[in-house]
Amino acid sequence: xxxxxxxxxxxxxxxxxMDKRDLRRRDFLKxxxxxxxxxxxxxxxxxxxxxxxxxDNGGKGMYFGSGDIAILNYAYALEQLEAAFYIxxxxxxxxxxxxxxxxxxxxxxxxxxxxxxxxxxALGAKAxxxxxxxxxxxxxxxxxxxxxxxxxxxxxxxSAYNGAGWLIKDVNYLLLAGKIVSVEARHAAWVRxxxxxxxxxxxxxxxxxxxxxxxxPSVVLSAAAPFIKSKIDVSDLxxx
Numbered sequence: 400x401x402x403x404x405x406x407x408x409x410x411x412x413x414x415x416x417m418d419k420r421d422l423r424r425r426d427f428l429k430x431x432x433x434x435x436x437x438x439x440x441x442x443x444x445x446x447x448x449x450x451x452x453x454x455d456n457g458g459k460g461m462y463f464g465s466g467d468i469a470i471l472n473y474a475y476a477l478e479q480l481e482a483a484f485y486i487x488x489x490x491x492x493x494x495x496x497x498x499x500x501x502x503x504x505x506x507x508x509x510x511x512x513x514x515x516x517x518x519x520x521a522l523g524a525k526a527x528x529x530x531x532x533x534x535x536x537x538x539x540x541x542x543x544x545x546x547x548x549x550x551x552x553x554x555x556x557x558s559a560y561n562g563a564g565w566l567i568k569d570v571n572y573l574l575l576a577g578k579i580v581s582v583e584a585r586h587a588a589w590v591r592x593x594x595x596x597x598x599x600x601x602x603x604x605x606x607x608x609x610x611x612x613x614x615x616p617s618v619v620l621s622a623a624a625p626f627i628k629s630k631i632d633v634s635d636l637x638x639x
Contacts, residue, residue, distance in 0.1 A: 460630030461527045467569050469636040472527045473616055474576065475518035477559055480626055481552050482511040483532045488549075491539045500593070507586050514579055531628040546594050553587035554604055554612075555622055556580075561613035566637040584611065615639045 463472040485508035492501055519526050538544040560580035567573045587604070604612055614622075616638040 459632040459634070461530070462632040463527060463636050464525055465635035466637065467567055467572050468522070468525050469633070470563050470567055470616070471518060471522055471572065472525070473563065473620075473633070473636055474560070474579070475515065475522060475526060476530055476627070476631070477556055477619070477623065478511055478515040478518060479530050480532055480623060481556060482508070482515045484534060484537070484548065484552060485511055487534060487537075488539060488545060493540050493542045493545055495542065503589060507589075510582055510586070514582075527631070528629075530631075532626050533628045534626065536625070546590060549590045550587070550594060553583060553590050555614075555619055556583045557587050557604070558612045558614040559616070559619040561611055562615050562619065563637075564613075566616075566639075 463469040463476075485504060489501070489505050489508050492504075496504075537548050557580060560576055560583065564573060564576060564580075567576060588600075591601075591604075606612060616633070616636055620633060
């Protein structure tokens, strides 16, 4: 009896620790969302500067512009994609999705929508239109597929911001991008932890110097291309 009692106490303590860890994770995402909302409010004025980039798409597709405007539209396109994915996921949860998972995915959805709308308002007339996406290949009824796709999008988003940072000329835009990528990194860490606890900073996403990976806009858009139905013109988007 003593052994059974001891074992049960161990299980109760373990479950309590898991509940506390889940609560800390949820608070982590909640505060990240609050930061995103604050960012949208505080950053609006700094992003409403006039630029002379033309919006003629030349018949090639949706024109992103050039310079910093092109980079902001690039980020806007990625945020649109992530928002579309999480909206569909929350509306069509996979079988067996726990309340905790749905709460977390709902938080992430709201963050991505906030990011999307921030870029739309900040860019104003320079913003590209809403893009159409192809998510038909994602099996939303499969937890494994959903988490794998979420990991792909989150890792891609973090590497995209990291890779575009040094291309941004306006320090105000750079500051805003830095704040947003910190939220995206939290998303990526949580998703990776759901797949494999402790994998949020493994060699897939961290280089030999311990830094998050950075990818050029051309590499990122190439990876995202299968999910984007709309024709886009990124001919003047800074890249390397």
